[in-house]
Amino acid sequence: MKKCELLAPAKDLHKAKTAIRYGADAVYIGGKEYSLRARASNFERKDIAEAVAFAHENHARLYVTVNIVFHDEDLYGIKEYLQYLESIGVDAIIIESPGLVRIAKKYAPKLECHISTQLSALNSASAELLKSWGADRVVLGRELSLQEIEQVTKATDLPLEVFIHGGMCANYSGRCTLSNYMTLRDANRGGCAQSCRWHYHLYDSQKELSDPEHLFSMGSRDLQAAAWLKDLHRLGIASLKIEGRMKSDYYIATVVRAYRTILDKLDAGEELTEEDLAFFESELNKAENRPFACGFLDGNMDKDKQLYEEAANVRHDYVGYVREYDPFNGLARIETRNPFAVGDTLEVFGPHKPNRRFVLTDVFSEDWDPLEESHTPMRTLWLLIPFETEEHDMVRLVK
Amino acid sequence: MNKVVSLLNNNLTPADLKGLADGVILGSLFSRYDDLHLYKEARENGLEVYISIDQMIYEEDLELLRTYLSVIRTKEVAGVYFSDLAVLREAKAMGMQDLLIYDPLTLLTNSLDTAFFLKQGVQSCVPARELTLEEIKTICENTGGKVDLQLFGPLIMAVSRRKYLQSYFDYAGIEADPRAKEGYLIREANRRERYRVVENEKESIVYTNDFAAPYKEYLQLLPLCRRVILCGDNVNREVLLHVLKDLQELNSGNAEEKRRELQESFPEETFTEAYLYRKTNLRK
Structure with missing residues (x-):
């Protein structure tokens, strides 16, 4: 059976490299042009070229989102952009517009065209039609249950992509103008204000029904499908996608690493035990997320999939990124992120290695002044770590 | 025409x-x-x-x-x-x-x-x-x-497969019919205008409050x-x-x-x- 691709998001070049180092088979990015997460993008054209080169050196693939819902004024220059992406070796574009698929196939034929979830393809008839128009893959709508995904896989041979982790649109992706109407920000052109997550009073005619302490919301819990990977793997889904082009490198490393490890076990024919799942789910919980649910995968669309409470999704346990390790002195040079102090129990994790814990005893500044604590992000410090670490490992606080 | x-x-x-x-x-x-x-x-x-x-x-x-x-x-x-x-x-x-x-x-x-x-x-x-x-x-x-x-x-503002009304009624313990034909109205906490939400067997629909x-x-x-x-x-x-x-x-x-x-x-x-x-x- 062909392996399921693990597809990760990246906001910038560093995160793209992190995703690949931590086990992504492919990374999707948005350029500064024509991308739904325009605000998230730090990819100048030269960065896209470097990301492609890095991906290919590491046997990974790189996809570029060209997934805004184009207005006529947005179409200027698109042909040249597609040809540029093809010229630097981008593997695929993620695209919503059927008309643009035709343009891409004509002027940049080496680019695969993956149909964005914005189009809400939910059945094999849509998939087959899109295939006849040149689509090489379809990202299924997030509204499908596992059973419905299975039905689609049996009825089309077009490679399918399924979301397994991250934020969920409350409405059919692309078919929502809450943001347009309420804020003049076009959700389909990268301006989504997430109005679905706001709180609303609910009325029956003139009488308020809602509890003022617990108002109505359309907001969704985040998707977390670790327990469903075995079935998606069995169905031969071409690509399993992680959402989160706005997220940190810590999120990407944590989430990619957890799903990578699960997929490697499944690829090796190993059983996923309850203990395994509990461990991976606890790992996934360490990344910044809203409260989780399994989305529509179980076929239920009840209150437990919705998010009515305020949900702080910012975590502060990411201590820093390892830049180098001096094995002679047992010191790791890290780039700090969140506060920590001598006496804290910290955990080091990295690509393809188990988590290891230690109690922090010594911290030094770049000038070798001993420190008791750190409160400043993006500072370079030396930590005494009693086992070998390496560049690109990450250090986090153990709660 | x-x-x-x-x-x-x-x-x-x-x-x-x-x-x-x-x-x-x-x-x-x-x-x-x-x-x-x-x-x-x-x-x-x-x-x-x-x-x-x-x-x-x-x-x-x-x-x-x-x-x-x-x-x-x-x-x-x-x-x-x-x-x-x-x-x-x-x-x-x-x-x-x-x-x-x-x-x-x-x-x-x-x-x-x-x-x-x-x-x-x-x-x-x-x-x-x-x-x-x-x-x-x-x-x-x-x-x-x-x-x-x-x-x-x-205008339709949003269409969802989610059961917005049924889910909220269940969450808040409200006894009301989520499939009421005329639907319900919602008002964002910091705004005055109300939007109609209608739910049927397959979807929830949110409409604008105004009439084009x-x-x-x-x-x-x-x-x-x-x-x-x-x-x-x-x-x-x-x-x-x-x-x-x-x-x-x-x-x-x-x-x-x-x-x-x-x-x-x-x-x-x-x-x-x-x-x-x-x-x-x-x-x-």
């Missing part, structure tokens, strides 16, 4: 539309409308019948969709509005794509895609409602006017398009009839006055030009 009207929960019947509209949008399967029983009355009153297949299609729906399309083909139907690409694929297989009118609510925003779908054989396309007047004109001009424009009535009624612009767009749609979903029957009568008499000399009279006649309603002058291209 035709004016076509939908009748969801507005207490209008096809007989009410006689002489005021040219067609009526009805639905049954795969639609938020459930009024196909009015087909005969519509035909008897000289109205063209358009069928709406506006809901998303799932794999288990495909067989029934094929059957439904084969029945539609035998009726005197002027067009089928559809949203899900499965409808196009199945209709093409049955050689009836020329009945179709592509209306994906938000996704048709440029001339390229509109022309693309027309090349697939559909008779017309409905551009997104959140386009400006100039953007709509451009699409009309670039596609030979083979477009339907929804210019009147409330661009009289002057209607006259400009009239010669550029194939049909104008008046969305009658959950609309005050008297408002809809007033607007339809106005459209019969509208000309460049009286448009502003009639628009002012409309607002004065229904002061509780908010009439707007929708997005025709509201460019929604802001980013964060």
